[in-house]
Amino acid sequence: MVLGVYGASGLGTEFVGLAERINEELSCWTEIVFVDDDEAKRGTTLVNLPILNFEEALAKYGTDGIEFILSIGEPVVKDIVFEKVCSRGCKVTNLFHPEFRMPNDIKIGQGLVVHRFSGLPPCSVFGNNILIQGHAIMGHNLTVGDNVVVSSLSFVGGDVKIGRNTYIAPGACVRNGVTIGENVVVGMGAIVTKDIPDNAVVYGNPAKIMRYNEKGRVFSK
Numbered sequence: 001m002v003l004g005v006y007g008a009s010g011l012g013t014e015f016v017g018l019a020e021r022i023n024e025e026l027s028c029w030t031e032i033v034f035v036d037d038d039e040a041k042r043g044t045t046l047v048n049l050p051i052l053n054f055e056e057a058l059a060k061y062g063t064d065g066i067e068f069i070l071s072i073g074e075p076v077v078k079d080i081v082f083e084k085v086c087s088r089g090c091k092v093t094n095l096f097h098p099e100f101r102m103p104n105d106i107k108i109g110q111g112l113v114v115h116r117f118s119g120l121p122p123c124s125v126f127g128n129n130i131l132i133q134g135h136a137i138m139g140h141n142l143t144v145g146d147n148v149v150v151s152s153l154s155f156v157g158g159d160v161k162i163g164r165n166t167y168i169a170p171g172a173c174v175r176n177g178v179t180i181g182e183n184v185v186v187g188m189g190a191i192v193t194k195d196i197p198d199n200a201v202v203y204g205n206p207a208k209i210m211r212y213n214e215k216g217r218v219f220s221k
Contacts, residue, residue: 004035008046136150141158167186
């Protein structure tokens with residue numbers, strides 16, 4: 001089986017490092033390649049791995065010969081690419097650092113990535129296409145929607161609900177029992193003590209709504 005890391009970027013190189021570490025112990029993939037929609041990257045390499053576009057990857061390996069992981073940090077783009085890959089009958093796999101241990105009473109979807117020094121809490125539900133970066137701490141009984149990113153050094157208390165396409169930035173803290181809506185951006189170092197509505201951008205201590213995410217994007221150029 002080939003692993004297609006969808007997104008030839010800095011984040012993608014982190015995913016490759018995680019996949020190579022997994023391969024050292026489990027030998028999951030015979031080859032790792034990058035897949036990217038940017039035609040300028042097509043035919044080049046990144047960390048000595050070839051970059052193909054999506055159609056090339058399918059033509060070369062077939063839907064049964066390649067599985068994907070989405071190395072994309074922008075939640076709304078994660079959503080689009082996930083639907084694209086699944087609509088072609090391709091598998092989106094999970095990446096768990098070898099030190100990870102699956103807790104009791106948990107439900108998870110496809111495309112879940114858990115880096116080293118992070119884990120998943122018991123009695124929780126995680127949707128599809130979620131990224132948990134290293135050193136993120138999460139409490140019990142969470143409900144986490146599709147395409148969510150939980151960044152390094154963040155803390156999410158127990159019984160928290162996080163809506164789809166939400167981004168939790170590095171160093172943010174979320175009080176237990178809080179509900180965070182969809183398409184929310186929780187800024188760096190924010191201390192969230194109250195529920196947050198859909199599409200809000202919050203930061204500060206305590207976190208306050210500073211604006212609404214009209215473009216639906218975390219990272220702006």
